[in-house]
Structures are given as structure tokens and as C-alpha cells.
Amino acid sequence: MTAPIRVPVRTRTSADLIRAEEPVLAHNYHPLPVVVARAEGTWVEDVEGRRYLDMLAGYSALNFGHRHPALIEAAHSQLDRLTLTSRAFHNDRLAEFAERLAELTGLDMVLPMNTGAEAVESGIKVARKWAYEVKGVPADQATIVVAAENFHGRTTTIVSFSTDETARQGFGPFTPGFRIVPYNDLAALEAAVDETTAAVLLEPIQGEAGVVIPDEGYLTGVRELTRRTNCLFIADEIQSGLGRTGRTLAVEHESVVPDVLLLGKALGGGIVPVSAVVARRDVLGVLRPGEHGSTFGGNPLAAAVGTAVVELLETGDFQRRAAQLGEVLRAGLSNLVGSGVVGFRARGLWAGVDIDPTIGTGRDISERLLREGVLVKDTHGSTIRLAPPLTITEEELTGALGALGRVLL
Numbered sequence: 001m002t003a004p005i006r007v008p009v010r011t012r013t014s015a016d017l018i019r020a021e022e023p024v025l026a027h028n029y030h031p032l033p034v035v036v037a038r039a040e041g042t043w044v045e046d047v048e049g050r051r052y053l054d055m056l057a058g059y060s061a062l063n064f065g066h067r068h069p070a071l072i073e074a075a076h077s078q079l080d081r082l083t084l085t086s087r088a089f090h091n092d093r094l095a096e097f098a099e100r101l102a103e104l105t106g107l108d109m110v111l112p113m114n115t116g117a118e119a120v121e122s123g124i125k126v127a128r129k130w131a132y133e134v135k136g137v138p139a140d141q142a143t144i145v146v147a148a149e150n151f152h153g154r155t156t157t158i159v160s161f162s163t164d165e166t167a168r169q170g171f172g173p174f175t176p177g178f179r180i181v182p183y184n185d186l187a188a189l190e191a192a193v194d195e196t197t198a199a200v201l202l203e204p205i206q207g208e209a210g211v212v213i214p215d216e217g218y219l220t221g222v223r224e225l226t227r228r229t230n231c232l233f234i235a236d237e238i239q240s241g242l243g244r245t246g247r248t249l250a251v252e253h254e255s256v257v258p259d260v261l262l263l264g265k266a267l268g269g270g271i272v273p274v275s276a277v278v279a280r281r282d283v284l285g286v287l288r289p290g291e292h293g294s295t296f297g298g299n300p301l302a303a304a305v306g307t308a309v310v311e312l313l314e315t316g317d318f319q320r321r322a323a324q325l326g327e328v329l330r331a332g333l334s335n336l337v338g339s340g341v342v343g344f345r346a347r348g349l350w351a352g353v354d355i356d357p358t359i360g361t362g363r364d365i366s367e368r369l370l371r372e373g374v375l376v377k378d379t380h381g382s383t384i385r386l387a388p389p390l391t392i393t394e395e396e397l398t399g400a401l402g403a404l405g406r407v408l409l
Helices: 014-021 069-079 094-105 116-135 186-192 218-228 250-254 300-314 317-336 362-371 394-407
Strands: 036-040 043-046 051-054 109-113 143-147 178-181 197-202 232-236 260-263 275-279 341-346 351-355 383-386
Touching (some): 094 260, 109 116, 109 300, 116 275, 178 186, 362 394
Parallel strands (some): 143 178, 232 260
């Protein structure tokens, strides 16, 4: 049998490459029909050389844009020195990363991991260990209260407390120990908390649900409740954190400090996967050698890039920029309400936009914007998400809003 002739990737068209993926890639995503080959700042370019304004930023993994010079320099410099030791040994980059991340967040200790889902899984383990050793919950009885419509990842344990049937169906049996309550409902939350509760795990803003922002006072109420009932407040800021909402952390909009903070996505600068559990010393201090780990967590390359990310955030420039341009985003979306937009929710440079379903689904609108040279992604129904790099200019942002207006006509 004659072997098939393989056309080099660099000579294939977008259509060729999309067809080539079909038989060899698992179908766990439904990407838009664009094949990105290069990127810089807020712009990407496909294999044919067409340029697109990126209004998704890797679900906030690219908060600082594609290939930010300071982050690329940090990665290049570290690649020439050391990339991996595993945690069997110390490396010369990890201490500074942990110190500066702890200081940035106002907490004490850092557990470095890789992906956002790993950070969530790690937070769950730490909360249970704390419940048994510190709070005194009987063995194997710890519970964690979560919110409906959450998105914390897609591992088996995490989908066990998801309300998204697409993520759950066919993946049981599920991990016990979770109680689901409506989001933004303090009374329901209080009713679910009891002496077995190790933690309340929430997104300060629910991203995958469509950038759902809770009522003013909700996060403050969660903080007060968890203190009063002696359980942990775990804030999943994997999407909402690190400048996206106009503050370093979304919880800062209510001046709340959680016991445990989950970070990821932007922490790796769009270069390498970097995530972390950041917490009080008495919480993370329950871990002992051998109880949890990761070969790549805290590797020198990740620590170097993560330190450079923290350094960018220490100036406050990106947070201020997100807040200022967030006003432009809100004004532009307000002008579209009644002209194809039926409502929106926005904080900083992050918005969930509900499209009139008679005009199209979120996927339809995303595909129309693709043809206009703007990349966005749909979520449930007729909702699209806007989350551009924080480096976007006002002119680029208004251009994207103009494109949205045109496709809604």
C-alpha cells in the first residue's frame, strides 16, 4: 500500500488544515473556521495572511496581548538557562515568583500548578485537608458549597458539581461532597452551610455563564458568612483575575480578601501554562511532602514568566487601562441595546452580550464577526463574550464595536 503524500503544513491553506484535523483530533472543541499562524499584540493572522482583531484573548490567558515583549524576553532568557528540575530540587526562580505573587494578592503562601483545572482540584484537596485537621470535620464528611451555572474546569471531580449537562452527561459516577446553590443568593448559600462545610467555592464573576456579575454586597456577604461559620472562602479568579475587571482581582471591587485564591490563564502570559493556589499560611500549611504535587508545577520557565506577569501588574497600569477602556466598552454596548443587543453585563474589559435570538445564535454572530475580521466566542444560546487583551487601543475597541453593530443589522 502506498503511503499518502503529506503536504507540508506551511503550504496548506486554512481549509486544508481544518480538513486535516478532522480524522486525527478528538472532537472536544468546535472552533471557528480560522487557522491562526502568527500573532502580535491584539492582532492575529491566519495562514493566508488575513488579519483579525482578537476580542477573546484566550479566555483571558492573553490579558497582556500576544507575545508581550517583556514576557517573551523573560521566556527567552530562561530558555537559555534552565527549563525544568521538577520539585525534587529547588530552582533559582521559584522563590521570587512565590514571594511577589503572594504580595500582589495580599496572601501568604503559594502552591504552584499548571492549568486552571489543576488549581481548582488543588484548592478542593487543601480545603478538605484543612476541614479535617483544623476545623475538626469527621473523616470523609467534608462538604464544599458551589454555585449553579459555575465553570471551574472539566475534570471528573469538577464536572461532578457542574450544572452544565454537556459537561456531565456520560462521565459519571461523580465525586460526592458538593452542594449546589443558586448563584447570587445569600439565603440559599447560608442554608447549605453547616458544620461539615469545608469551603464555599465561587467565581466572583461567572465567566462561562455569560459574564454574570453578582449584586453589590454578595461577595461581602459570602465573606461574612464563611467567617461566621468557620469555613473557607475560595475565590476562583482564573478568568476574572489579573487585571481583567479593572482591578488586580475581581473580589477587590468589594474589598474582599478570600482565604484561598485560584489563579491561572493570564498568570502564564499566554506563553506557558501557569496556575497557582494562593492562600493564608494556616490553610496551605496543612500540606506535607508527598500529599500533593506536580512535576511541572513551579518549573523555572513558568516561574520566570509568572514573575514577569506579576511585575507588569505591580505597576497598576493594566488595571487602570481595563477600567478606563471598560467605560468605552460599556458605552458602545449601551448604544447597541435595542439594535440587536437585548442586554449585556460588563466589568472592566469583559462583557457578556445577549443577542436578539431572532437575529442569530451566539455561534452565528461569532461567524459573522469573523468575516468582519473580529474574533469572539459564543457561550450559551445567543450570548457572546468580549474579553480583548488589556493592551487594546480605544480605536481598536470602537472598531470592534462598530463591526458588532454591522453584523446585527
